[in-house]
Amino acid sequence: VFDDIIRVNLKGTFLVIREASRYILQSGQPMPEGGAAIVNVASIFGKSGQENAAAYCASKGGIVALTKSAAQELAPHGIRCNAVLPGWTETPMTVTAPGEMRAEAIASTPLKRTAQPREIAEAIKFLCLPNASSFITGAALEVTGGWRM
Template sequence: MAPCDFNGQVALVTGGGGGIGCAVCLLLAQEGAHVMVTDINLEAARQTLSKLSSPEKHLALNMDVTQQSSVEGAIAASRDRYGVSPSLLVNSAGIAHISPFLDITRPQLDKMIDVNLKGTFLVTQVVTRALLEEGRGSGEGRGAIVNISSIAGKAGFSDRSHYVATKGGVIAFTKACATEMAKKGIRVNCVLPGYVATPLTEGIDQNILKWYLNKTPLGRPANPAEVAEVIVFLLSRRSSYMVGSCLEVSGGADM
């Protein structure tokens, strides 16, 4: 199969400072895209930038996915640097927190929703509007978006009800948004990772980890690069007939 070709395209990746987001940035740069590495932690974004092939061709930016002005600032930076808005978007920014349902506080719930669900919605809306305003291209192939949900958004895990709710919302949002945007030449899909060895999952209770891996047919965590390969495939024209798809990348857990 031919490699993905993103030459000349601008890709914005949220949460690019680590984990899955960093792996996506590395692969997109390798495949020829101009990568905008965005993260709430600018130093982390810069560290990812330093790992990319030809880092001078890419950008590292501080961006808060919960603030529209911050997202619009990233769009302005893309236009200043590359002359166009991003046509590829990966919503990888996210947070996780473990707590029994009855102990979850309103601030914890609000933060989870703001970053994982509202952030995905807001960034997608701002990027899509900017792309359509420029009137670039027509018909299929104008742009592609991949959202990061979780297998938990399908299966449901105890002590994570607020996290699970936001990831289930990302699945529903993906399908609704995909229905509208496909008519405008922008494909929207998402991935549902299982347990991935990233900073977000560091410190997990070893008993919980053992329980989860025991029910995972492959019996191991994913490497971020394994998830990134699926994301980049969904961004490429190799997946041109996939719209509103939510692909499980879970090693077989919770099939």
């Protein structure tokens, strides 16, 4: 299971970065003002860890490190690379979590709620907008409501 999670989450992200950057560079289109953007999705667990989730946490932490390395490599080409680190978000994956786990997460979140998927999408959109984020690269943007800070 460990290898499968690493393969999907970490290697999958590596392959997307590789292919996206190749496509951007080989498109023949002029680089837009503010550069192009690649945004990866990691998780706050990539920074904090979680009991019984070593593979998941390692894969998401790896995405953060991979994002920072890619940001350094791609910056000279005008490509910004960042990651979003969602916290507890209302998704099909979290809806199956035990009620006490959800209640504990909400209680320990300063904003006292979970994120909605659109809030994660808005953070990703922000990092893609060159007029808003043209000087942001290598960042790991936590979208957690303060959970696990």
